[in-house]
Amino acid sequence: MYKTSDENFITLLEHFSNRFTAPKLCINNTTDVLASNLWSKLSNSNQHDIELVCENSDLKFSTHDLKHQGFILKLYQLNCPYAYLFWIINYFKDRTITLDYQGHLSKQVKVNRGTPQGSCFGPKTYIVNHFDLPSIFDCPSEVHLYVDDLAILFSPSIYLKYAQQVYEIETRINKDLLKLANYAESNHQPIYNKKTDTWLRDEDSPVLVRLSQLISALTNLTMETAEEVHVVNYGVGGYYSPHLDFYHKWENPAYFRKAGNRIATWMTYMSDVEWGGATVFPLSGGHIVPKKGSTVFWYNLNASGEADYRTLHAACPVLIGNKWVATKWIHEHGQEFRRRCSLDPMV
Numbered sequence: 001m002y003k004t005s006d007e008n009f010i011t012l013l014e015h016f017s018n019r020f021t022a023p024k025l026c027i028n029n030t031t032d033v034l035a036s037n038l039w040s041k042l043s044n045s046n047q048h049d050i051e052l053v054c055e056n057s058d059l060k061f062s063t064h065d066l067k068h069q070g071f072i073l074k075l076y077q078l079n080c081p082y083a084y085l086f087w088i089i090n091y092f093k094d095r096t097i098t099l100d101y102q103g104h105l106s107k108q109v110k111v112n113r114g115t116p117q118g119s120c121f122g123p124k125t126y127i128v129n130h131f132d133l134p135s136i137f138d139c140p141s142e143v144h145l146y147v148d149d150l151a152i153l154f155s156p157s158i159y160l161k162y163a164q165q166v167y168e169i170e171t172r173i174n175k176d177l178l179k180l181a182n183y184a185e186s187n188h189q190p191i192y193n194k195k196t197d198t199w200l201r202d203e204d205s206p207v208l209v210r211l212s213q214l215i216s217a218l219t220n221l222t223m224e225t226a227e228e229v230h231v232v233n234y235g236v237g238g239y240y241s242p243h244l245d246f247y248h249k250w251e252n253p254a255y256f257r258k259a260g261n262r263i264a265t266w267m268t269y270m271s272d273v274e275w276g277g278a279t280v281f282p283l284s285g286g287h288i289v290p291k292k293g294s295t296v297f298w299y300n301l302n303a304s305g306e307a308d309y310r311t312l313h314a315a316c317p318v319l320i321g322n323k324w325v326a327t328k329w330i331h332e333h334g335q336e337f338r339r340r341c342s343l344d345p346m347v
């Protein structure tokens with residue numbers, strides 16, 4: 001286990017004594033569209049910080065998300081000598097970042113989290129910041145910490161002998177995840193116990209065009225009115241509460257005029273999840289364990305266009321690993337000759 005001895009900080013000081021200039025981040029392999037989006041977001045707002053650059057990153061527990069304020073507090077709690085503390089406060093103070101896209105420099109963006117890319121300050125701050133994390137959990141048999149993730153392993157010898165046990169396990173898991181959230185809060189660390197997401201348009205990559213073609217071929221539904229691909233990432237503790245994918249007309253009539261309701265959901269798991277993260281359908285009693293490359297497809301509406309409430313579903317918390325899904329919501333308009341209507345509301 002890491003100890004914050006003077007020696008470690010002296011090493012840190014040596015490494016960083018020459019590094020007071022603002023780091024420059026180059027975006028490579030970025031399409032013009034993405035870069036100009038990024039560019040306009042940056043120039044239209046002074047709210048954005050380094051988070052914007054890392055918006056698709058899953059390194060939620062890494063030092064990218066290390067808030068400087070929280071880190072300083074932690075060092076203080078660890079009785080870090082004042083001389084080093086002040087040096088580090090100074091090091092983070094007024095740090096800015098400039099994006100370089102093909103020689104075009106953005107204006108400077110204030111950085112209040114993360115450590116410069118490639119610096120050895122990163123791993124060290126990570127260790128200092130998280131070294132006491134495993135101790136907060138009561139229940140798990142093991143907690144593993146990685147630079148980019150955390151794994152909470154619950155007792156491997158749980159056999160479901162009686163129904164009550166399910167409730168007990170759930171209570172234990174929830175208790176520990178709550179502690180994790182509180183820990184994150186007091187360390188000024190964001191914990192993404194919901195999900196992080198982004199949307200990908202067909203224009204972004206030929207792969208997405210092929211995906212749309214594949215979905216259309218397999219479902220016999222048109223993708224003309226479908227939504228962009230919704231990519232979602234869940235870290236440890238990440239979940240999605242029970243919900244329905246379709247909308248009700250009274251919620252947003254304009255939405256319905258455009259393409260109709262979400263007739264069907266196509267969801268591809270882009271990763272395996274070591275433990276947890278299943279998609280559950282509580283009303284129909286089914287659950288799907290994520291498996292990289294596999295897909296779930298279901299109709300949200302009956303053939304009459306009526307909402308099918310049996311499609312209520314949720315994503316269980318991830319306990320070990322990381323979960324990635326890509327979802328395509330397919331709409332009603334254009335399916336008239338592809339999925340025949342029925343007058344029977346139950347069909």
Ligand SMILES: O=C(O)CCC(=O)C(=O)O
Nearest residue numbers: 240278279314315325327
């Ligand atoms: O991640 C999952 O398993 C479910 C995701 C989902 O239901 C949604 O994004 O609407």
Ligand SMILES: [Fe+2]
Nearest residue numbers: 243244245313
């Ligand atoms: Fe959903």
